[in-house]
Amino acid sequence: MGKKFSDLRARMSPESQARADAMAQTMLAEMPLNELRQARGLSQKMLADVLHVQQPSIAKIEKRTDMYISTLRSHIEAMGGHLDVVARFPDGVVKISNFSDLGGSAAT
Template sequence: MAKKFADLRAQMTPQAREQADEKTQTMLAEMPLHELRRARGLSQKMLAEALHVQQPSVAKLERRTDMYISTLRSHIEAMGGELEVIAKFPDGVVKINNFAELA
């Protein structure tokens, strides 16, 4: 018989719950585009309609490993987000702002 997640979580030690929460936050902070779309509750068809393209175009875009920043920005904005480009260095991070106003 299947158990409810809430019941299983209640049986976890506080330390195990904390570790699970940290793992969840890590997983939510980094994900491929198709998982991000799903997490936002959108189908490829819904996103295609927002982007004014056909559904196969969304599927193709989600499989790409290289794309224009403007293409990625449009995809993210269609999901209700905002794209920021961040460069990470050993001594800190820098937000790259010359892509902010591209249209």
């Protein structure tokens, strides 16, 4: 029989636990759309219903490497999120505001 993760974690040093937590946060901060959907507890069918499309459309979107910002925004909003387009430079970060009203949703 396998061991409980909580038991294994309890035997880790505080430094190892901190490193594991940091790695987990890094992994959660960046992921493909399909993993994000799964992490939010949504199936492709559930997301398709919210977007009023067929499930194969969701599968197709999740496999794309290039798409309209409005498509990505509607996908993120259907999962309960909000999409911001941000440019990162060595001297700072700038939120691009041109795209704030795309997709027919109100900017918050």
